[in-house]
Amino acid sequence: xxxxxxxxxxxxxxxxxxxxxxxxxxxxxxxxxxxxxxxxxxxxxxxxxxxxxxxxxxxxxxxxxxxxxxxxxxxxxxxxxxxxxxxxxxxxxxxxxxxxxxxxxxxxxxxxxxxxxxxxxxxxxxxxxxxxxxxxxxxxxxxxxxxxxxxxxxxxxxxxxxxxxxxxxxxxxxxxxxxxxxxxxxxxxxxxxxxxxxxxxxxxxxxxxxxxxxxxxxxxxxxxxxxxxxxxxxxxxxxxxxxxxxxxxxxxxxxxxxxxxxxxxxxxxxxxxxxxxxxxxxxxxxxxxxxxxxxxxxxxxxxxxxxxxxxxxxxxxxxxxxxxxxxxxxxxxxxxxxxxxxxxxxxxxxxxxxxxxxxxxxxxxxxxxxxxxxxxxxxxxxxxxxxxxxxxxxxxxxxxxxxxxxxxxxxxxxxxxxxxxxxxxxxxxxxxxxxxxxxxxxxxxxxxxxxxxxxxxxxxxxxxxxxxxxxxxxxxxxxxxxxxxxxxxxxxxxxxxxxxxxxxxxxxxxxxxxxxxxxxxxxxxxxxxxxxxxxxxxxxxxxxxxxxxxxxxxxxxxxxxxxxxxxxxxxxxxxxxxxxxxxxxxxxxxxxxxxxxxxxxxxxxxxxxxxxxxxxxxxxxxxxxxxxxxxxxxxxxxxxxx
Numbered sequence: 001x002x003x004x005x006x007x008x009x010x011x012x013x014x015x016x017x018x019x020x021x022x023x024x025x026x027x028x029x030x031x032x033x034x035x036x037x038x039x040x041x042x043x044x045x046x047x048x049x050x051x052x053x054x055x056x057x058x059x060x061x062x063x064x065x066x067x068x069x070x071x072x073x074x075x076x077x078x079x080x081x082x083x084x085x086x087x088x089x090x091x092x093x094x095x096x097x098x099x100x101x102x103x104x105x106x107x108x109x110x111x112x113x114x115x116x117x118x119x120x121x122x123x124x125x126x127x128x129x130x131x132x133x134x135x136x137x138x139x140x141x142x143x144x145x146x147x148x149x150x151x152x153x154x155x156x157x158x159x160x161x162x163x164x165x166x167x168x169x170x171x172x173x174x175x176x177x178x179x180x181x182x183x184x185x186x187x188x189x190x191x192x193x194x195x196x197x198x199x200x201x202x203x204x205x206x207x208x209x210x211x212x213x214x215x216x217x218x219x220x221x222x223x224x225x226x227x228x229x230x231x232x233x234x235x236x237x238x239x240x241x242x243x244x245x246x247x248x249x250x251x252x253x254x255x256x257x258x259x260x261x262x263x264x265x266x267x268x269x270x271x272x273x274x275x276x277x278x279x280x281x282x283x284x285x286x287x288x289x290x291x292x293x294x295x296x297x298x299x300x301x302x303x304x305x306x307x308x309x310x311x312x313x314x315x316x317x318x319x320x321x322x323x324x325x326x327x328x329x330x331x332x333x334x335x336x337x338x339x340x341x342x343x344x345x346x347x348x349x350x351x352x353x354x355x356x357x358x359x360x361x362x363x364x365x366x367x368x369x370x371x372x373x374x375x376x377x378x379x380x381x382x383x384x385x386x387x388x389x390x391x392x393x394x395x396x397x398x399x400x401x402x403x404x405x406x407x408x409x410x411x412x413x414x415x416x417x418x419x420x421x422x423x424x425x426x427x428x429x430x431x432x433x434x435x436x437x438x439x440x441x442x443x444x445x446x447x448x449x450x451x452x453x454x455x456x457x458x459x460x461x462x463x464x465x466x467x468x469x470x471x472x473x474x475x476x477x478x479x480x481x482x483x484x485x486x487x488x489x490x491x492x493x494x495x496x497x498x499x500x501x502x503x504x505x506x507x508x509x510x511x512x513x514x515x516x517x518x519x520x521x522x523x524x525x526x527x528x529x530x531x532x533x534x535x536x537x538x539x540x541x542x543x544x545x546x547x548x549x550x551x552x553x554x555x556x557x558x559x560x561x562x563x564x565x566x567x568x569x570x571x572x573x574x575x576x577x578x579x580x581x582x583x584x585x586x587x588x589x590x591x592x593x594x595x596x597x598x599x600x601x602x603x604x605x606x607x608x609x610x611x612x613x614x615x616x617x618x619x620x621x622x623x624x625x626x627x628x629x630x631x632x633x634x635x636x637x638x639x640x641x642x
Contacts (some may be wrong), residue, residue: 002080002083002084002095002096003095003096004096005095005608006083006087006093006094007083007094007541009092010083010086010087010090010092011538013085013086013090013092013532014054014066014067014090015051016049016050016051016054016055016056016066016067016070017033017049017051019070019086019483020035020049020056020067020070020072023038023070023074024036024038024047026049027045028273031050031051031052032048033048033050033051033052034046034047034048034049035047035049037058037060037061037063038074039058039061039063039073039074040060040061040463041062042059042060042467045293046060046533047060048201053069053536053537053540054066054537054540055552056070057552057553061234064549064552064553065548065549065552066540066541066548066552067081067086067479068082068086068142068541068546069548070080071086074253074256075209075210075252075253076183076209076252076256076299076300077209077210079543080275080290082204083209084210085210089328103603104150104236104246108237108449109180109237110182110237110445112176112177112238113183113184113214113236113237113238114212114213114214114238115176115215116171116176116180116181116215117186117205117212117215118172118185118212118213119170119176119296120167120171120184120186120216121156121158121175121203121205121213121293123158123167123170124158124159124160124205125153125156125157125158125160125621126155126158127158127160127161127166128157128158129151131160131161132612133161133162134159134161135199137159137221138159138221139159141202142202145268145344146272146275147271147272147275148275150237150376151271151274152271152377154274155204155205155247155251155271155274156205156569157201157202157203157204157205157212157248157271158202158203158205158214159201159202160196160198160199160200160201160203161199161200162199163198163199164196164199165193165194166195166196167186167187167196167198168187168194170179170196170258171186171187172194177486178194181194182194182208182557183216183234183236184215184233184236185197185231185232185233185236186198187218187233194285196305197218197231198216198231199222199504200222200586201218201219201220201221201231202218202219202221203216203217203218204218204219204246204267205215206233206239206244206246207250208238208244208249209248209252210249211249211250214233214239214244215232215233215236215238215239215244216232216233217230217231217232217233217246217267218230218231218286219267219268227640232285232460241285241290242290242293243261243290243292243293243296244293245282245283245284245293246267246270246282246283246284246285247267247271247281247282248282248296249281250274250279251270251280251281252283252300253277254279254280255280255282255300255301255450255550256300256301257280257300258280258301259303260280260301260303260304260305261280261281261297261300261301261302261303261304262278262280262281262282262285262305262307263281263282263283263284263289263297263305263306263307263343264281264282264284264307264308264343264358265283265284265285265308265309265343266283266285266342267346268273268344269281269283269307269343270282270283270342271340271344272343272344272347272348273343273344273347273355276347276348276351276352276355277294277352278347278352278355278356279413282297287439289322289324289325289369290324291324291328294324294325294328295328297330297431298328298329302329302330302331303330303331303333304330304331304333305332305333305334305335305363306322306332306333306334306366307332307336307337307359308335308559309336309337309338309340309342311339311458317419319360322366322370323394325366326366326367326395326398326399326401327398329399329401329404330368332365333363333364333365334363334364334365334366334369335358335359335362335363335364336362338342339376341622346358352510354542362543364637367392367395367411367415368415368418370392370395370415371388371392371415371418371419372418374388374391374392375388375418375419385419385488388419389419389421389426389429390429392415392419393426393429393430393433394413394433395410396408396412396430397430397431397433397434397437399411400434400437408430412426412427413429418638431434431532433504437559447583471613475513475517477587477590477591477594478513478514478517478591479517479554480587480590480591481503481588481591482517482520482521482550483554483587484499484503484550484553484583484584485499485500485503485521485524485584486524486534486535486536486539486551486554486579487535487536487580488532488533488580488581488584489503489524489528489535490535491532491573491578491580493580493581493584499580499581499584500524501527503584506524506588506592507521507588510591510592510595516546516547516550517550519546519547520539520547520550520551523539523542523547524539527539528541536551536554539551540552592628592642593629593633596628596629600622601619603622604622605620606618607619
């Protein structure tokens, strides 16, 4: 884990205008900056960035956060990846918290593998563009295939020369560990001698989500029946094939914007489509889709369109592993390229516009397409048709989320019609597969625990009452207390204590109904008592997403007072006067009045069912609450809160 000290250094250096301004155009408006929201389409800017509060908020779609959450949302980084990106940008050395020797070893190996891959990519690109062999053999071949130099540079594509150990010598000369060279797959150990593994091949670097090179795909140029067409990096500490989609680093923003991911089979398919301006595309490398790859896609979109060759092998490749996609609630469509073409050759043949039109017109539903293929293969074979009914029923049973119920019912209706079977019977078969799956899962739980969970779920869904509305009303008053605490907490309340200390004293007999607000209060109190200086700005970078979101929403508003008010209203000090104490007292008083009202209501309900002696005690409580209420309203000079 990254140490708190490093995180503090990073957050101290962050300039939110510098970070967000790298991705969208911002224009100064008063003390804030305004731009077109990158998270939804809009013509009038509603995306507001506050450099003073170090936060952004779109008043169109509601997205909000800080520099770190912007990188997480826009670039699809994890929290740690965003911190590392910022550390690299501001040249901050990352200090890790205490790790075991095994963890230290793992990190050192991973860093070394990244360094080797980075060096190798520079070597391959230089050979491709700046050597006679690279230009005459590899670059000429790529240009004949229709690839431009700018797109080759974008994807950092290169060439490994035919010579036995050109790359190996360069790597050893730069003192890279020989054992790690073999682990990367770039170098092979043959008869105790190190030699290049990808000789005479076009090299496609494979990037992770933050743009680091984690492996390579090497494509042969010369025809050689004995050699495989592609060689890929063997799995190691940084390269796990089942978790990677080629081109995802370059496609992530386009997928998010288009709300659709196009999935192809090969590296050249991705590069060709990018060159044609179709950038929301990734490649699976021809293997069955894994759960990790599908979840990577789902980070950007729920809509997956698979584009494969129209031959038998392409069809089978397209259908492999897609039951997993249904379980992940992805909307899957299929497109098969005609005339023995692949996406690479077809887009070069017809152009980007015609390709896009073909994709839009040719999308087929995955389940219905699969059913059509299976029925065609089965012909009039009754046994095969029986197997198809079971296979399709099991596939549809994977659609198990409550929000997808309507989709599942529509599939049952259409498939039973195509299979020419009774819809009710088919529904029962689908439900049987769902029950079988549940039985397997429930075996992992004791019977009593499973029954308890089921009862709890039913109770939560049926126990809605008016108290929910009261909680929503309480929310406003709790927010106001948090807001003044975050904004004014470190200011003096009087000569003896800060506003934070005053608020802690006043809240000693009360608690927040919203557990997240209570958590924020506890975090603030812990930091404050440990000598730190908590505020909206410092807590903005807390690792808990819920905490960050609340603080952003408390800190930023769609409107701000004009800086010219103090000029127009001379002597009023509208912008500069200190209202910290009066705001804090007022917010607490309104909060306490609301709590007392709730206590009154509860006390009244208790009195209705209490015995005589108990009623006497409750009457005393009623009097005390009335006195508290009187004291607060007298101080405020207001009427009773309703």
